[in-house]
Amino acid sequence: MSSISEYFKSLGTGIVSLVKGLQVTGSELVTPKITEFYPEDRDTYKWPERFRARLELIYDADGRHRCIACGTCERVCPNGTISLDIKTVESPEGKKKKKLAKYHYDLGTCTFCNLCVINCPTVALEFSNDFEQAVFTRDKLKKTLNDREDRQEDAGWPEASATPAAAPQASASTATAQADDATAKKVDALKKALAAKEAALAAATDEAEKVKIQAIIDKTKAAIAALAPAAPAVDPAAAKKIEALKKALAAKEAALAAATDEAEKAKIQAIIDKTKAAIAALGA
Ligand code: SF4
Ligand code: SF4
Numbered sequence: 001m002s003s004i005s006e007y008f009k010s011l012g013t014g015i016v017s018l019v020k021g022l023q024v025t026g027s028e029l030v031t032p033k034i035t036e037f038y039p040e041d042r043d044t045y046k047w048p049e050r051f052r053a054r055l056e057l058i059y060d061a062d063g064r065h066r067c068i069a070c071g072t073c074e075r076v077c078p079n080g081t082i083s084l085d086i087k088t089v090e091s092p093e094g095k096k097k098k099k100l101a102k103y104h105y106d107l108g109t110c111t112f113c114n115l116c117v118i119n120c121p122t123v124a125l126e127f128s129n130d131f132e133q134a135v136f137t138r139d140k141l142k143k144t145l146n147d148r149e150d151r152q153e154d155a156g157w158p159e160a161s162a163t164p165a166a167a168p169q170a171s172a173s174t175a176t177a178q179a180d181d182a183t184a185k186k187v188d189a190l191k192k193a194l195a196a197k198e199a200a201l202a203a204a205t206d207e208a209e210k211v212k213i214q215a216i217i218d219k220t221k222a223a224i225a226a227l228a229p230a231a232p233a234v235d236p237a238a239a240k241k242i243e244a245l246k247k248a249l250a251a252k253e254a255a256l257a258a259a260t261d262e263a264e265k266a267k268i269q270a271i272i273d274k275t276k277a278a279i280a281a282l283g284a
Helices: 002-030 072-076 115-119 172-203 207-227 236-258 262-281
Strands: 054-057 082-090 096-106 125-128 142-144
Touching: 002 236, 054 096, 072 082, 072 115, 115 125, 172 207, 236 262
Parallel strands: none
Antiparallel strands: 054 125, 082 096, 096 142
């Protein structure tokens, strides 16, 4: 007798467990998907501003960086990721000055601790959020930060564009404003470089030279677009995603209106908030 009752007891437990499992499956079926669609959404995805991908020198509108070759970043770096080649030159006033020759940076050993950026007295460094840095050999992770083709490396004395040191513990809003300002400056500098290269392209007669200049122009345009993307036409894939999210949102809002249990309501509200954020991120 007891074995029959145990049989029915375990059968009941099994059915309850099955129903619970199906409840979870059912709720997941209608939950909006938040999976990233990289690389398909590469053109529309917005990478977080503060994401640290690789170290860069900041250039001003005249194509000059603010590095004064003081060596602080090299000294504070815990990994020996930075090494500087420094030369001595004579200033227009006849004084001997240190000047940056090559800024070597090994992305492969960088821990993205930001110490170099924080400690630079002239705010010459920043981290870009250009995360696509994968290469096939470690050697290619070794970068020279001051050899970009679209920069006028020796356009002038770095001191001329140097600014006072930023307070390391700047408030979040100050940091955001600085980031916006730096981005605007970068866009300006790139636009100037673009205009110069377009003029050079118009004047060039040699085909090989033209191809080279055109490649630089394309890269510069891509860099400008990445920094200041034009208002975008929503592409069909994004439009579909938005539509699906809006449908899911409507379903969840209906479920919220019908719900009576407070915990359930909070759960649905959290999903609604996430869905709205996802829709906003897609630009709708
Ligand atoms: S980047 Fe900044 S800390 Fe590094 S050498 Fe130049 S001025 Fe000094
Ligand atoms: S972020 Fe840190 S590890 Fe990377 S270069 Fe700067 S100081 Fe070195």
